Amino acid sequence: MTRRLRALLYGDVDMNVIDGSAVWAQSTALALADAGVEVTLVLKAAVTTDRLLQPLADHDRVVLHAPHDQGSVPGLGQRQLTPAQFAALAASLDAQERFDLVVLRGFGLVREVVADGRLHGRLWTYLTDIPQTVVELTDEAVAPLTEIADASRIVLCQTEELRSFLEHGVPATCGKTALFPPIVPEALVAAPEEPPTPEDLQLVYIGKFARRWNTLEMTRLPARLAEHGVTAQLHAVGDKIHRGDEVLPDFPQRMREGLEQAPGVVWHGGRPRAEAMAQAALAHVGLSWRDAELDASLELSTKVLEYGSLGLPVVLNRTPAHEALLGADYPLFAASEDDVVDALVEVTRDGERWKLAAERCRTAAAAYTLRRASEDLRAELDRVFPDAPELTRDGGRPLRVVVASHDLKFFTRILDDLRALPQVEVRLDTWASLNDHDEATSRELVAWADVVILEWCGRNAAWYSRHKRDGQRLILRLHRFELYTGYPAEVQHDAVDQVIAVSPHYAKLTRELTDFAPERVVTIPNWVDVHAFDRPKDPAARFHLGMIGVSPVTRKRLDLGIDVVERLRAVDPRFTLFVKSKLSWDYWWIWKNHDEQRELQASLDRLQSSSSLRDGVVFDGFGPDVAAWLRKIGFVLSTSDDESFHLSPAEGMASGAVPLVRDWPGADTIYADQWIQTDVEAMVERILDLVHGGDWDEAAHVARRQVADAFDLPAVVEQWRRILVEDLPTDAPGTRLMP
Template sequence: MTEVLFVAAAKPQFGVLADSVRKFNALGARVHLAATFHLESSAEEVAALELAGLHQLPRSIAHRSQALRRKARTAPLGMRVWMQSKRDTWLRDRARRADVMVALDPGAVYTVWRLAQYNRGAAAVFGLAPGMKAVEGLAAQGGSVQRRSVLPPLDAVARDVRRSVDGLPAAVMRTATARPVMRSTVGARLWRTAVTAPGVPTRVRAATSRYVAEGMQWAGRTSGAAIALADAASKIPDLALKAQLLDEGVMKEIAKGLSPRHLGRAVAAQLAHGDREFAAGRVEAAAGALDRALFLGFHRVLHIDQLSSPLAEDAEAFVAPLYRSGAMRALSRPRGRRTPHRKAPSDRPLRLLVTTSANDNFLRHVLDHFGGHPGVELRFLDLAASKHLKRIAWAGRRMLVDRLSDGTSDYQEEVERLFRPYLDWADTVFLDWSVGPAGMLTTIDPGDTRVVVRLHSYEAFTRWPHMTDFSRIDDLVFVAPHVRDLAVSLVPQLRGDGAPRFHIVDNAMDLSGFARPKPAEARFNLGLVGMSQVAKDPRWAVDVLERVRRHDERYRLILVGGDMDPKTSMATREYRREFEKVLAPLEESGAVVRLGPTDDVPSRLPEIGTIISSSVREGCHVGLMEGAASAALPVVRDWPFYAGKPNSARTLYPEGWVVGSPDEAAKRILEATATEETWRDAGKLAAEHALSAWDWPVVRKHFEKLFLEDR
């Protein structure tokens, strides 16, 4: 038996309705009528309808709250009918059971549409003819048809909604934008249309868009939530509010690990707001807007926790809008230094201050060597070890205020007080990592102290280089030419006359300890050292493994290092989830072995016969270099971030190491490991190159030249 629910807000033409009900009954349907018009006044006509059920819906909301009654007085008919009827238990019960729901007049359309959100299996239609078609379809398909909406055009329903938004209590708005509504394509589109309706006051438009975004997000439509906020922002003239709504939309997508579709608009809105505030002399507000623009534009989900980045496509074009901003140009204006740095003393040891903030992973050999060097007096400063220095080293907003106020803020005074004593003592400051501390250090004039900063790779994908005054840095050290190229394309100061001198110096690594005998069975073991970031893309290594195992199932993949931290971002969590899904059957079969994190990488490498770099980007891949030094066969993916550019993995490593695809990787492995002899010969050549190019005795000379050349 097919259950049909009619809803009427006005008296129908009873003759037509009676004829239609008979046809519905002939098809095996049971028809129920719910009406807000006065049924008793038409008792005779209603009795002739042969209905299975009849119900009088509330005809007013006199018993409801004063706020709702006040709203109902100005609400359109469709909304009033729903306000009156939505609490009716008979109506809700019949709607849940209905196979077909029919709005008999325009005033009932909105109520039927709302009821349909709670019974997604029912057909919701407007008019008797569409209702008849729906019942016929049910009969033809054995009682089940896909629900189709034959409601009137969207704008007919939207008019009621738009005109009813202003002044609705928050509870009512949340009900109207609840999860079932927003899961409906019609509902989501309706509300997106409503937030752009002409003539809506700015305050109401903003509030409505936030309710709509909240409902869409609850319904799993994250991008729809962002679109609703962006659509509303496009109709709002107030720059601060426009920027705020676009910001909220972008952050909703970022929080879900998505690359936001309106990122450019959100950054542009913050910049426009910042420029206006800066022009008006409101430096604090301008700094706040600029801070958000940089935060959004260089969010880690866009550039670090994904397998690609806008910077990989065209870095200079990506930052071009940023540097069209007046506030940003003021921020990045080179301030220079009053006097050049003094030459290293010839009558006493060089006073060398090596500093970083917490991350000293690449400094151990530098500190050990120069700590015992007769021509150097060394001090090491970890900024993170002092709460006062740590606070100023990462105070991004305060740095921006200081730059925009032309150095008149209390931040510069604090940096002078806390860091000037170190500058006064040192002949040379070597700062590792070009992040927050580099911005802090270049806030003040370094006097005649030489400033050397090292930029690894990670920093180029952050906002910090854009908050650093490179005209106050004498020497900028890169770990590889392709990183230098990226940084120069991103930061206009590095292309100007006041740019620092550039150096390419490899990371300090003691590779001699990696030369240990490998057993014969290591020939079939592929290895990946380090996979704690999405950029390492270990799935690529698994792809290579599967290809070589099609030829010989003795091949295995050994994973050394900790897993990705799912708390980093949703994008990281999603990558790890997919990776674990791929890995599970391979681990179970023994094709993949996870060794976990270790402080003793040299002891793990003897069992690895092929070392893989599967990353999408690297500075210089230390794990790969260490593996090569252990006489493992190097297989390096042509890092996609840099592939095809003048400097890339192909220019960093010897010819033959770098491959363009998993197929090429598998071919290289199968050919080089075809026999034990060919495998050991390839490993020997790799170790010879690694030790001659990257071992500490070689790289040490470059550091000595960097610090002591002008003595």
């Protein structure tokens, strides 16, 4: 990323109040600015304190836009901005000087901006106030989330758990998600290194005061601890007291009484972030224990990480996310008020437990610093806003590119990259099928384009080859099935500048089976977004086999995958085969084949008749959430009779799974010899050797490195950028993609 980017940032939060949302806005502005972005932060409320804003005002790449002071929202007065007012203001600011990205937080706010429509494609949306359980994620909840995903360039997710949940429940988010965890500042002070004693236990809570955050119960802790012979003080920092609800209507009154009157409680009110952290550094233990109804949350508390950055141990709920962060044996997990009291009494009597908790929190927080966030943001910005070769035409106008296709499922990320290039303008000619299109639209586009990319070799290729203009560049990518149809013969071959195949084997077949000039046939492999697949693995993954897309089973050979897992389970019943696919009956043109029906039925009957296989094969839902699904997969099988490329093993490799590829024709031009197996017995032997021999981790590491070298998205799209304006060389004899 060499050009200077401009970002508009807004959270539906009051920057006068210190809470997690406001701290997020401050931290995000600083992280973007430190990543080299010019940031404009719009303020929702009139400024009454600069506790959070002063660090932003001091940064030379952050501009604070205060509508209340600048009069940019007519009739606003002292009222806070509504989502509709912000949507109009954002469009107005963008018209004055275009923003490259618009970072927004808040479900209602984002819905309003999406409905406005003027910032589509540039939204980086961060949502936490959305359903986070399967029960809540109804069709009615998915619909607006789908609209948001469709309008977003990036969907920012706080945790890997939330990311996987969204990708599974809202398919439109797949391919758009990016991790954006909480950010904590570099600690300028540190908590005490000596553990507390029964004579002196200092507790701290910083944040909002709300019923489900158990802040009322916290004010009782000093008195309860005194009953156990522990002298304690609670230092409470914050000034935002939530309203009551049906469970506790008088919560505000009782909360204030607890802060002002409860024995051992010292209420410091609202404080600048630096002062609040300095206060926390004087304590022995931080409190972030919440009501059990929040245990299903897929988020991480920023405050837990801020405490950890000081070396301050935290009392918090035992949840899968917290166990992943701090370890299952972390000593300060608590489920009830009694648990909290018992844990605090214990650490005053056993200093080693306190030291263990402090070290766990310090280590966990180290991965969430502002510096790390800025580095991660810079890397994401580099992916979204790539550098590019000179592509402009005479006079400096952008290169005009048309993509004509009936199906872009294998072209999505290449299309995203082309659209992101500042020197390229892209338009689509969407064909209804291989044969059907709006000819008037196609004529208009062929007259406009400098370059036409034909994805699939159907009638689109025949039509554009006959209507190509002088000086226009025509690029055709064909896949496996077209070679065995009459479509290539309908193309005016001399009009096509370059023909792209996805593997050396199919490039060779294209030269042999079509009349395209051999020197015009080149290989650009399928892409794998290695970064998107690089996610933590389930601990049991090495015992899990995966097959993706098994229809038609007569060619993909589901039966051989079942053979593999059956033999494995005879040795170790922990092995399981997961199949992520539609089945043959979901495709009418496949299901009409009687051999296909018989083969699938035979496999299903076999699973039902064997107790071992019935428990050992799982059919998962078909969908684009492959990266999330692969977290549980340790081996990806390719048992097909033939493939043009077979992307599944490569995606598995990017996820840290080991590929096992049957020796189908051309496999050795794509995958390294170490992954290719001659038969089922060889696959079984290889799996057992790696798992029981303890070499699975090393093999997975090698696989990930190889796929990054051969098929990583940035390298593949670089070839697509080049082919827009120059001919690529044809394959040398014996070319293979993965050494």
